[in-house]
Amino acid sequence: MDELDAVIPSLEPFRVEQVPPIIYYVPDFISEQEETQLLRQVYEAPKPKWTQLSGRKLQNWGGLPHPKGMVPEQLPRWLQHWVDTVSSLGLFGGAQANHVLVNEYRPGEGIMPHEDGPLYYPTVSTISLGSHTILDMYLPRGPELEKDLREEQPQPLPKFSLLVEPRSLLVLRGEAYTHLLHGIRPTLIDSLTETPVANAAACPSAQPDALLPRGTRISLTIRRVPRVLRTSLLLSKKSLSTK
């Protein structure tokens, strides 16, 4: 995907400028009512749907991404609606997203810098509920840093950061997906003086000296896993062979 392919014309007014391409930030993508309803649906999911990790807990919907292909699972209706909405923006090359990770972060929790990797179509779209967070974007570690893994490397500073407000949609695509790492520092309060954000102009809550206490945030990360196993075929083959 080169930059021209990666541009979504209808989202261009929401492009975050002066950062590596392509990042879109849409404040108030959903209404407060939709947010309340989504939060209720997330917490109404069966208890075993949650996986507790160190620093966050999550629900995996749509199947487990795997290099050999994902065995697809039908999404619940309440998620399918938002998957359809986001897919219809054209974020996944005209195809549908088929995978949603629901993350819950309490104040002081976060996620280590990472790349989402090759199992997904190179676009991640995130709807945030309940609280803001700050997503830090990092350059990948160069080969000179990888050279001696025994040496303790200090945590690198983010290249830039993004304020992600509740009800917003964030889209990372193109180079921002393929070349950069993203992470959330485990802090209780975000100071925009200490951490200026690249999308401040689009954020109602981004006063220059703002101190933003974190609440519990739910993120819905909506992605497409292109490699899917055709279970119906597998099942029918299996049932034939047992006849």
Ligand SMILES: O=C(O)CCC(=O)C(=O)O
């Ligand atoms: O919660 C977020 O916005 C980020 C989640 C994330 O990076 C992931 O699930 O891969």
Ligand SMILES: [Fe+2]
């Ligand atoms: Fe991620």
